[in-house]
Amino acid sequence: MYIKKVAVIGAGTMGADICYSIATAGIPVVLRDVSEDVLTRARQHIQELFDGRVARNKMSAADALDRMSFIVFSSNLDDMKDVTVAIEAVTEKMKVKQAVFRELDQILAPMALIVSNTSALSITELAQATRRPERVAGMHFFYPAHMMKLVEVIAGEKTSDETLYTVMRLAEEIRKIPVKVKECPGFVVNRVLMASMAEVLRFKEERGIDAATIDQVVTKNKIAPMGPFMLADALGLDVAYEVAQTLYQTLGERFKPSDELKQLVLQGHLGVKTGQGFYSYR
Amino acid sequence: MGEPWEAELLSRFQLATFLEAVRLYDEGIASAEDIDIAMRAGAGLPIGPILWGDQTGLDVILNQLNVLSETVGNQFTPPKSLVDNVARGQLGVKSGRGYLAHLVPAQG
Numbered sequence: 165m166y167i168k169k170v171a172v173i174g175a176g177t178m179g180a181d182i183c184y185s186i187a188t189a190g191i192p193v194v195l196r197d198v199s200e201d202v203l204t205r206a207r208q209h210i211q212e213l214f215d216g217r218v219a220r221n222k223m224s225a226a227d228a229l230d231r232m233s234f235i236v237f238s239s240n241l242d243d244m245k246d247v248t249v250a251i252e253a254v255t256e257k258m259k260v261k262q263a264v265f266r267e268l269d270q271i272l273a274p275m276a277l278i279v280s281n282t283s284a285l286s287i288t289e290l291a292q293a294t295r296r297p298e299r300v301a302g303m304h305f306f307y308p309a310h311m312m313k314l315v316e317v318i319a320g321e322k323t324s325d326e327t328l329y330t331v332m333r334l335a336e337e338i339r340k341i342p343v344k345v346k347e348c349p350g351f352v353v354n355r356v357l358m359a360s361m362a363e364v365l366r367f368k369e370e371r372g373i374d375a376a377t378i379d380q381v382v383t384k385n386k387i388a389p390m391g392p393f394m395l396a397d398a399l400g401l402d403v404a405y406e407v408a409q410t411l412y413q414t415l416g417e418r419f420k421p422s423d424e425l426k427q428l429v430l431q432g433h434l435g436v437k438t439g440q441g442f443y444s445y446r
Numbered sequence: 447m448g449e450p451w452e453a454e455l456l457s458r459f460q461l462a463t464f465l466e467a468v469r470l471y472d473e474g475i476a477s478a479e480d481i482d483i484a485m486r487a488g489a490g491l492p493i494g495p496i497l498w499g500d501q502t503g504l505d506v507i508l509n510q511l512n513v514l515s516e517t518v519g520n521q522f523t524p525p526k527s528l529v530d531n532v533a534r535g536q537l538g539v540k541s542g543r544g545y546l547a548h549l550v551p552a553q554g
Contacts, residue, residue: 314488353488359466389490418521
């Protein structure tokens, strides 16, 4: 299906970064949020991304201005009426996402696709909030979405081939690398990352070696771009713990989160965002 | 290589990564090629975990897993597809086929 216009719902960091990627490719995009404050911050964030590209001589000032003009920042539902694809990027809660899906299903044209940037929730379950489950799919971007190339494209039980094709094509048009993934907890990347993280956490507990030393060995030997503890802190330890729990319950013991991770979460030490996790950021 | 524990850490980290990638492949969640692309483009790994396994040698990995599953835990139990590949002589790059096909012989 020809992609005439896209909407991104939820103007947090993820939504704003996705919107930036779409506008950069010259595709008209509506960035929607219910909060004007959030939209104002998103506009500043996207402007900074364009300014950064201009400063690094990756884009001319005129082009940056031109690409910025592809974005409509809006809290008005009417602005989304004529979009081909709506990308939902609101908070990672089934009820909240389903409410967004229900609303989109009512206002969008019957042919329009509704996709979710979820990293964990069931696409099949999200699709049930709509009357168009064959036109619902997962489109999972990676943080930071303006830099990371990967998009996991996930089919729910009823997702049609044409929907998948259009989502793959949209990903390619915005200069990403789409990879088709069947629906499963954690999809590909987070599942593999969580498996290795759980193993390193076990190693840490067995040996009593500190996080920074372990991270250094991992990065020094160039087996990953970032040590697992620094990655967990950046991701948010509450998020890491929740994902680990889900994977542990559905896939088995190897994902069992360590006691140390649980204790940190209980103490409110959630990583970078609270100033303390495996590392201290104060 | 520094302290002896460093080698064990690296080995456990890389094998855990490889094993989960193999499980995803065995479950049919994604193709071996796509899993490698995903881990490079989405997690910034310098090499896809499946290709890493094929380059290391699946027979070498099987031996390591047999040791680790005894000494560390059953998260290192070798997957059936790995045992089968090794039994068929599909050892990775050096034999021309492992989880991936390596039809052009390695140089040098």
